[in-house]
Amino acid sequence: MLKQHSFDQINPPARLLMGPGPINADPRVLRAMSSQLIGQYDPAMTDYMNQTMALYRQVFVTDNPWTMLVDGTSRAGIEAVLVSIIRPGDKVLVPIFGRFGHLLCEIARRCRAQVHTIEVPWGEVFDPQRIDDAIQSVQPRLLACVQGDTSTTMLQPLAEIGEICHRHDVLFYCDATASIAGNPLHTDAWHLDAVSAGLQKCLGGPSGSSPITLSEQFSAQVRARKHVEQGIRNAQHQDGDEEMVYSNYFDLGMIMDYWGPERLNHHTEATSMLFGARECARIIAQEGIDQCVARHQIHGEAMVKGLQAMGLALFGDLAHKMSNVTGVFIPQGIDGEQVRQLLLNDFGIEIGTSFGPLHGKIWRIGVMGYNARKDTVLTTLAALEAVLNHLGFVTTQGSAMQAAWDFYE
Numbered sequence: 001m002l003k004q005h006s007f008d009q010i011n012p013p014a015r016l017l018m019g020p021g022p023i024n025a026d027p028r029v030l031r032a033m034s035s036q037l038i039g040q041y042d043p044a045m046t047d048y049m050n051q052t053m054a055l056y057r058q059v060f061v062t063d064n065p066w067t068m069l070v071d072g073t074s075r076a077g078i079e080a081v082l083v084s085i086i087r088p089g090d091k092v093l094v095p096i097f098g099r100f101g102h103l104l105c106e107i108a109r110r111c112r113a114q115v116h117t118i119e120v121p122w123g124e125v126f127d128p129q130r131i132d133d134a135i136q137s138v139q140p141r142l143l144a145c146v147q148g149d150t151s152t153t154m155l156q157p158l159a160e161i162g163e164i165c166h167r168h169d170v171l172f173y174c175d176a177t178a179s180i181a182g183n184p185l186h187t188d189a190w191h192l193d194a195v196s197a198g199l200q201k202c203l204g205g206p207s208g209s210s211p212i213t214l215s216e217q218f219s220a221q222v223r224a225r226k227h228v229e230q231g232i233r234n235a236q237h238q239d240g241d242e243e244m245v246y247s248n249y250f251d252l253g254m255i256m257d258y259w260g261p262e263r264l265n266h267h268t269e270a271t272s273m274l275f276g277a278r279e280c281a282r283i284i285a286q287e288g289i290d291q292c293v294a295r296h297q298i299h300g301e302a303m304v305k306g307l308q309a310m311g312l313a314l315f316g317d318l319a320h321k322m323s324n325v326t327g328v329f330i331p332q333g334i335d336g337e338q339v340r341q342l343l344l345n346d347f348g349i350e351i352g353t354s355f356g357p358l359h360g361k362i363w364r365i366g367v368m369g370y371n372a373r374k375d376t377v378l379t380t381l382a383a384l385e386a387v388l389n390h391l392g393f394v395t396t397q398g399s400a401m402q403a404a405w406d407f408y409e
């Protein structure tokens with residue numbers, strides 16, 4: 001028998017999450033999520049679904065009617081977009097500038113795409129001309145690209161790439177999970193055909209819901225494919241049909257039938273997550289999407305000023321850095337993991353480690369969503385500086401926090 005205390009009520013330690021995500025959820029989102037459940041087709045519920053669609057059009061800066069939630073973490077949105085559009089043998093071009101580019105390739109390959117890649121070293125982004133050249137030589141049906149890759153902190157400029165895809169009649173999908181609401185993203189103006197996101201970065205919620213938006217062109221091409229449910233309904237479906245979407249749960253054609261006026265039963269919408277996702281978007285709509293992006297830029301820059309004042313070197317091409325994540329070189333002679341542990345145990349602050357080629361070389365510090373605030377920036381800088389001095393990396397104590405504070409003036 002397990003001891004009674006093993007089953008204490010959930011009561012996580014107080015943490016300030018200043019890594020590359022997840023971050024602390026806005027208390028308003030947590031309150032919305034604790035609301036009582038209602039039936040799947042209760043008019044109150046379908047109203048909430050419609051409102052959620054309208055609110056996310058503001059977040060994505062789009063008029064796309066097909067703007068909705070995929071239930072699951074950000075990866076669910078990515079997978080739904082890719083599995084719903086890619087037919088076996090389709091050519092997909094993926095420009096890779098970090099870990100999440102590799103994820104897009106991995107999923108596209110599982111969809112039986114012919115995947116072509118181009119790469120830049122970590123810490124850089126693509127020149128649009130290089131993407132234009134690759135499109136002309138590969139002639140893909142789809143370009144799949146990350147906007148902000150938290151693994152490298154880089155932000156790929158998309159406006160020109162959208163123009164290029166539009167000109168060559170290539171569908172353009174973007175994973176904006178880490179960048180949306182913290183950096184400009186203009187779905188319609190930039191000709192993005194599909195964009196997916198998640199709540200746990202700048203949207204200020206928990207992971208578990210993936211907002212997506214689809215252009216007319218993209219949704220029409222998804223709709224033109226065969227969907228299992230139609231097959232079941234019409235008893236006409238044949239196995240091995242190339243036009244079949246190879247997923248039931250992530251079949252956007254069926255998810256559209258569920259979110260659209262038909263209200264055809266698919267899954268049971270994750271009601272509590274929808275309440276949370278709706279509140280994330282409502283907070284941003286109240287603040288204004290442009291103001292929300294500007295807030296991330298201000299607090300991100302204050303963090304940069306503070307880190308530089310401490311004498312720390314920053315990673316990557318700073319002209320193309322995401323506003324909401326900063327890569328910081330771990331100084332020579334300092335144990336990066338020991339710093340993270342002291343920050344967590346003595347200050348309750350979490351900062352991020354890093355993956356792959358950057359492992360052991362940089363920390364990643366996030367300033368995003370509910371945590372993109374003056375107090376969180378100043379507290380994190382003061383704590384990091386204290387820990388570094390404690391371990392022998394000598395700075396003028398207080399210089400980092402003062403630099404950020406002065407920047408705010």
Ligand SMILES: *Cc1c(COP(=O)(O)O)cnc(C)c1O
Pocket residue numbers: 021073074075076100146148149150151175176177178198207208
């Ligand atoms: C953080 C992040 C994700 C997260 O995916 P989850 O399924 O929510 O863990 C996806 N894409 C990018 C670019 C990210 O930075």
